[in-house]
Each structure stands twice: as structure tokens, then as C-alpha cells.
Amino acid sequence: xxxxHIGIAVHxxxxxxxxxxxxxxxxxxxxxxxxxxxVRVAVMPLGESxxxxxxxxxxxxxxxxxxxxxxxxxxxLCFKVSNLAEKLxxxxxxxxxxxxxxxxxxxxxxxxxxxxPKSAHGVLIELVEEEL
Amino acid sequence: xxxxHIGIAVHxxxxxxxxxxxxxxxxxxxxxxxxxxxVRVAVMPLGESxxxxxxxxxxxxxxxxxxxxxxxxxxxLCFKVSNLAEKLxxxxxxxxxxxxxxxxxxxxxxxxxxxxPKSAHGVLIELVEEEL
Numbered sequence: 086x087x088x089x090h091i092g093i094a095v096h097x098x099x100x101x102x103x104x105x106x107x108x109x110x111x112x113x114x115x116x117x118x119x120x121x122x123x124v125r126v127a128v129m130p131l132g133e134s135x136x137x138x139x140x141x142x143x144x145x146x147x148x149x150x151x152x153x154x155x156x157x158x159x160x161x162l163c164f165k166v167s168n169l170a171e172k173l174x175x176x177x178x179x180x181x182x183x184x185x186x187x188x189x190x191x192x193x194x195x196x197x198x199x200x201x202p203k204s205a206h207g208v209l210i211e212l213v214e215e216e217l
Numbered sequence: 218x219x220x221x222h223i224g225i226a227v228h229x230x231x232x233x234x235x236x237x238x239x240x241x242x243x244x245x246x247x248x249x250x251x252x253x254x255x256v257r258v259a260v261m262p263l264g265e266s267x268x269x270x271x272x273x274x275x276x277x278x279x280x281x282x283x284x285x286x287x288x289x290x291x292x293x294l295c296f297k298v299s300n301l302a303e304k305l306x307x308x309x310x311x312x313x314x315x316x317x318x319x320x321x322x323x324x325x326x327x328x329x330x331x332x333x334p335k336s337a338h339g340v341l342i343e344l345v346e347e348e349l
Contacts, residue, residue: 086241086242086243086263087263087264088220088223088263088264088266091220091223091294093338093339093340094339095338100338101338103312104311104312104313104336104337104338107311108308108311108312108313108337109218109296109313109342110218111218131218131219131220132219132220132265132266133264133265134220134264134266155339156339157338157339157340158334158338158339158340159291159294159339159340162223162291164241176240179236179239179240180235180236180240181236181240181241202290204236205236205240206225206227206232206233206236206289206290207225207226207287207288207289207290207291208225208289208290208291210241
């Protein structure tokens with residue numbers, strides 16, 4: 086198991102970049118919009134993983150709802166798996182609740198699925214199929 | 218900049234380990250108590266970084282306060298720096314607010330300092346001096 090990225094919900098990518106670039110010294114590799122998830126994503130490589138700053142692009146964005154409820158902060162952890170469909174099968178019966186029983190599409194059209202934070206000690210977990 | 222670990226606040230390390238070991242397939246390398254921080258820590262390696270499950274050992278533990286206020290979930294991100302005292306000097310004027318102007322001791326007596334989440338878009342950031 087490897088960490089793919091840490092998702093951080095922010096009101097403004099531009100404002101948050103000042104903190105993460107000038108303050109912490111991270112670099113920005115890309116900013117992309119995932120239309121169907123209503124989110125704009127700034128990717129900052131961090132060793133073998135990355136930090137993704139997540140900004141809502143629409144009032145119905147899940148990130149907008151998170152910001153309204155909890156304010157800015159860490160939104161989710163994403164782990165790489167070699168075969169997502171198989172991993173989701175394995176998870177049945179472990180107590181971890183799968184939010185997406187059929188993998189959906191994330192950044193760069195990678196297959197992703199989320200696990201419910203209530204079943205994972207308050208942590209929203211994303212699983213992404215690793216590109217070989 | 219590299220990620221050292223992700224700290225996750227939990228009520229019970231034993232219960233949370235079931236999720237992270239049986240469910241996600243992570244392995245446990247160690248469980249230690251940091252007396253002065255009133256916290257018990259389960260370390261699970263995750264590639265070049267790790268996940269630390271944090272359980273309060275005392276009602277005055279900062280982790281106890283976090284759990285009472287927010288419930289279980291991600292508590293902080295810790296980044297490795299080569300020279301902590303120098304990094305703290307560099308941070309002055311960047312807007313990032315240092316909670317520990319003099320580095321204190323973390324796990325394995327490593328030098329650590331925390332930055333205020335209000336100055337870092339809702340993320341509690343720990344910096345740790347990397348052992349060379």
C-alpha cells in the first residue's frame with residue numbers, strides 16, 4: 086500500500102498556494118478541473134506522493150459542502166492499489182463501507198472509489214488504481 | 218520537502234488497527250507512548266512515510282481535546298526538514314504562525330515544531346528535523 090495523495094479542501098487555490106509554495110517550499114506541477122466532481126485541483130508533488138489542493142467550482146460540489154461544514158482542512162487520503170475492483174471485493178466484510186461500489190473516474194481518468202469516513206475512524210479514504 | 222507521517226486521532230488504537238491492518242492491509246511497526254505529550258502512538262509504515270494513530274493517555278492530552286471537538290480523524294501532517302531551527306527562521310514573515318518557537322521533542326527524541334492550523338488553511342502542520 087502506498088499513499089497517492091493528500092486532498093486538502095481550500096476556498097481559493099491561489100491563496101493556499103502562497104502558503105504551500107512560499108511558506109513550505111512545495112512546487113506546483115499542475116492545476117486541472119474535474120468537471121463531473123465540480124472541483125479544481127492543484128497538484129503539488131511530495132516525494133512519491135502529492136498534495137492536492139481542492140477548490141469547489143460549483144455550490145453543489147462536495148468540497149463546497151465540506152468547507153461549509155468544517156472549514157478549510159484535510160479532506161481525504163488517497164491510497165494506490167494495483168487492482169481496484171479486486172480490492173473493493175476484498176473490503177466486503179472488513180467493516181469498511183464502500184461509497185462507490187463501481188469504480189468512478191478521477192484525475193487523469195484513473196479509476197477511483199471512496200470509503201465512508203464513519204467506517205474508517207473519521208478518515209475519508211480514496212482508493213485509486215495504480216497505472217502500471 | 219518530504220512527508221514524514223500523517224497523524225490520525227483515534228479513541229482506541231486497538232480498534233483502529235483492525236481497520237488499517239485487516240481492512241487496508243497496512244502493517245504495524247511499533248506502539249510507543251510519548252509521556253510529555255500524553256499520547257500513545259501506533260506507527261504504520263507507508264512507503265517513505267508512515268501513518269501514526271494517536272490515542273490520548275490523559276484527559277489533558279491535546280488529542281483528547283481534538284477528539285472531543287471534532288471526533289476521530291486526521292489530526293496533522295508532518296513534514297521532514299533538514300534543519301528545523303533554520304526552517305523556523307525562514308518561516309517568519311511568510312504568514313505561517315509557529316506554535317513552538319523553540320523546537321521540542323517528539324517520537325524518538327526528534328526535534329519537532331508545530332505551525333498553527335489557522336495560518337495554514339486549516340491544516341495542523343508539524344515539522345521534524347530529519348536524521349542524517
